[in-house]
Amino acid sequence: MADARNLRRAPARVRRSHAERTAETRARILAAVVDSIAEVGFHRTTAVEITRRAGVTWGAVQHHFGDKDGILVAVLEDTFGRFAARLESVAIDRMSLERRVVFFVERAFEHFTSREYVSTFEILLDHLRRKDPPSPDGARWQVQMLRAWDRVWRRFFGDATVPRKRQLLLQHYTVAVLTGLASTLLLEAGERALPREELALLEATLVRELAQAG
């Protein structure tokens, strides 16, 4: 499912298969939701706002996702899938530990400051505090995400001579630092330069920790 963010409505009256139509419409709607949440926030991401951005009507949303909850869950699934795929397709040739750390931190930070993550964050924030916990427990996503992170982490740092338990801690710590940096950046209103020095401090910590023998 390609990124359809900048697509405008097709010139109309083009013969396309159902599969094509469905793919584009779904992508367009999902992108609209992500953009809307990232720009105007979750609770202003209303039905009409979504349809306006997507250039479709609510009928389309209704057909593809059922109701609003359906889209939100779909955004979670789609974003997570894309994210996991991107993470696991990273070419990890023989780098030094330092370079791997830098590379990893860079990628991860990029992710946590992305619109996609911001959106999922707000969606989850809202979902896990409803009286009516839906069938797939909201906290499940967090678990899946951490698993995916863990796979990537092991590919990057699996050879470190540090106890597994310690590695999990470092992993959790890293995620915390990065999401924290991302959120402060977010609250500081809009896009600011990336916090190089803070990231450097994190990288130094990781290198030191991973280098030492278990």
Place this chain on the structure above:
Amino acid sequence: MADARNLRRAPARVRRSHAERTAETRARILAAVVDSIAEVGFHRTTAVEITRRAGVTWGAVQHHFGDKDGILVAVLEDTFGRFAARLESVAIDRMSLERRVVFFVERAFEHFTSREYVSTFEILLDHLRRKDPPSPDGARWQVQMLRAWDRVWRRFFGDATVPRKRQLLLQHYTVAVLTGLASTLLLEAGERALPREELALLEATLVRELAQAG
């Protein structure tokens, strides 16, 4: 303004001054907003939800805060004021650097996982993404908060022989780590044990950084 969270409606028909009434009602409403956001989330914190929790009607809110935006801003002001006061009243006698770091991290983490902070976080998250930026710019709060943090930081670590610039970096980093830990904790659904080891790693980093000469 005392914490009125667990207060129930007074037995009615008690003679009280206007000042007393106002103080209690305001406190009750503010507490209701904080609790509501922390428990059911920002966008389910509706007018009736607030009045229900506070045990008052909308008329009271209207009288004391004007409109909904008024309460939210009031929550920001009140929470921040309380927080700053608490921070600056900490007795900082002669402790070792290690103990000061532990103490500081502990306090700060406590703050970032508090209901008050979660509430202000969500309020700010929503406010700074509206088309109509109100008179006091939303990002102003963040600045004020960081100033308050800075004052406390200097009281704790002002004697460190580390360049000021580096200290600001460490400060920012610390806030990021703590908010990050708090938010992952939040997303992991409900109250979990506090992440001792992650905090320990942060403390170790701070001690190492602050101990070295400029």
Place this chain on the structure above:
DNA sequence: TCATTTCCATAATGCACGCAATGGAAATGT
């Protein structure tokens, strides 16, 4: 070609939301 299914726009409905308006009880102050 024609029936069926998929896809989606249009229109209508019901509801919850924030808010304004009003009035009255309680406190104030003169």
Place this chain on the structure above:
DNA sequence: ACATTTCCATTGCGTGCATTATGGAAATGA
């Protein structure tokens, strides 16, 4: 004591929200 002000409950309103219902155009497949 009485006018004034403060405090807050009640009521009602307009709007925007999510959602349903319906119909028709386009694609499918026989």
